[in-house]
Amino acid sequence: MSLSMLKYVVVFLLLSIYQYKFISMDKPLKSRRMCLAFVISLIFAFVSVRGEFSYQVSPGVRSETRSPESMILQPPNEDDDQDWMDSMQKTPWSYLQVLRQEERCSEKNLLACSTDCDHYKIHRKHGCCECFCSKNYLLVGSTECHRASWSIWSRWSECIKTKWGGLQTRERICKSRGREAAGSCAGRGSMSRTCSSVTEEFRIRKNVRHLTNEDTHDLIQAMTKFKKDKSKKGYMNIASWHGWPGRCPWYKMYKDHEDGHCSWHHHPLFLPWHRMIIVQFELGLQRYLKNKTLGIPFWDWTEKALDIPYLIRLPEIYDPILKKYVHNPFHGSFIPGTNHTYTRRRIWYPGVLMDNFFQRATTRALLSHDYSHFDRIISSYSHDQIHNCFCYKAPRITDPKNWCDYGMLATAFSAFDPTFLLHHSAMDRTFAMRRHLEKNARVSDWTSSRVTSQFLAVSVNISNPKKHSFEWPLAPFCNKSMNPETTTSKNKVWTLHRSYYNEQIFGYKYADFNLGKYSWRDLNMDFKYNNLKRKFWMDEILETKLGNLGKNFCDHPVFDKSSSCYFSC
Structure with missing residues (x-):
C-alpha cells in the first residue's frame, strides 16, 4: 500500500x-x-x-521529448x-x-x-x-x-590595452526574489569586446606532433639559450615561481601553501594562474626564436599515440635542419639550490591515451554546465594524470629513495621539467576552448557569483580563500619588482576575473581546437545540445557523439577505482 x-x-x-x-x-x-x-x-x-x-x-529518451x-x-x-x-x-x-x-x-x-x-x-x-x-x-x-531573471547590464569596464588589441567587459547577475541565483538563468551573464587596434602579429601554439622541421630546429636552439638566461626573464627564474624555493611567502597562511609556493591547484585560481605562467615562459622564449609567430606547442593528450611526444622524450634529439643529434633542452633541467641537480622521470609504460580516456574526460569537462565541474574534472584527470605518469610510483630496486620528489610529480619542481610547458599549454587550451564554446552558444556567464559560488566548501576562513578570489591579484605577476614583463604585470590582467578573456590581449592563438578525432564542430554541436536544447541543466549525463558520458567514464580494465583512474604514460 x-x-x-x-x-x-x-x-x-x-x-x-x-x-x-x-x-x-x-x-x-x-x-x-x-x-x-x-x-x-x-x-x-x-x-x-x-x-x-x-x-x-x-x-x-532524449530530454526535449519528455513531458514537462x-x-x-x-x-x-x-x-x-x-x-x-x-x-x-x-x-x-x-x-x-x-x-x-x-x-x-x-x-x-x-x-x-x-x-x-x-x-x-x-x-x-x-x-x-x-x-x-x-x-x-x-x-x-x-x-x-x-522564478529567476537577469538584472540590467553593468557599464563596460575600462579598456585594457596591449599590442594585440584591447579588452572591455560587462556583466549582469541572475536573481530570484532579490537574491543571487547563480547559474539559474538561461543566456549570457557576461560579454567582452575589443577596444583597441592590433599592432603586432599573434603567436600560434601548434600541436607538438604537427611541428615542421623548421619549427623543431627553432624551438631547440631557442630553448637552449632561454635556459642559460640568468635574468628575471630567464627560464630558471620563471620556473621558480611555481614551487621551489617558495617565492610567495605571504601565501604560507593558506592550506597547501605552507612552503610559500606561488601556484594554485584544485582551486578557482588554478587555470588562471597557470595561464599567466605559460604566457611568461612564452614571452621569454620568444626573445630567442627566429620565428616570432611560433608559440609554445601543446601536447594534445586526447590523441591516440604509442609514446610521449618526440620533443620531450629523450636526452638527445635529432635536429632536422642541422641533420645531427644534439642535446635536448626539452628533456629535463638543472634545479638550482638543491643537492639533486636535475629533474627526474620514470615513465613506467610507453603508451598513452588508452581507450580514449583523455578524450572522454576532457569532453566530459568541457560540456559541463557548471564551471566547478569543468575545473574539477580537468584538474583531477587531464592535469594530474600527466604529472603522475611522468614518475609512476611503482617500486623499482634501482631507484634511490625519494626519486619521484624531483620532477613532474612534485609541485615544488615540476616547472623545471620543460614538459610542464607543453602540458600546461594544453591545459590552457581547454580553458580557451571553454570560453569559445560558451561564446558561440551565447551562454557566457563569467561573474563572481557564478564562478566562485559553485566551488564546494566556500568559506571566508583564511585557510580556504575561494569565496573572495575573483578579484585577487595573482602573484608574483602583479609584483613589478619580481615581474619585469610589462604584458603580464599590466594592471588588472592578473586576476581570475580578467583571465577568462586574456588570450585576446596576451597575443596568442591555438592552431586548432580538435580533441583527437573529435572535431571542434562536433564539440560545439554537443555543447549547444546539452546547454541549450535540454529543458534543464544536468551534468550527471551528457549526450555526445562519443556516446553518453556519465560519472563513470574511467572504463579501461587497467583502471583502479581507488586510484582516481590513474595509470602511467
Missing part, C-alpha cells in the same frame, strides 16, 4: 466515525453513506497511486543497483519501507523518491532522489522552484 493510498483509507475511517457519532441511527441511510465514502476514498487512492507511477520515464511534468531520470548502465531499483519501481512500497527509505536518504542529504518536487526529480541511488528545477528557476530548499 502506498503512502497516498494510506492517507485516503484514513479519510474513510474518519468519515465512518463521523457517521456513527453525528448521523441519525437510520441504518439503511448510514450504510449507504458509509459505502459512498468508501468508494470515494478508493477512487482518490487509485488516482494518487497512478500519479506516483506516472513519474517514471524510459532512460534512453515531474519525472525520475536514471543514468543508463551506471547504477550497480539498477536491477534492485527496477524491481522496487514495479512494486508499491509499504508504509514502513517508505519510512526506512526516507531515513536512509536524509543521512545522505537527499530525498526519498516518494517526495514531490516542483519540477524534476533525479534518481541518485538506493531509492534516493534530488529535486531539480528547469531553466530560469532557482531551487529553494529541497523541493521548491522560484
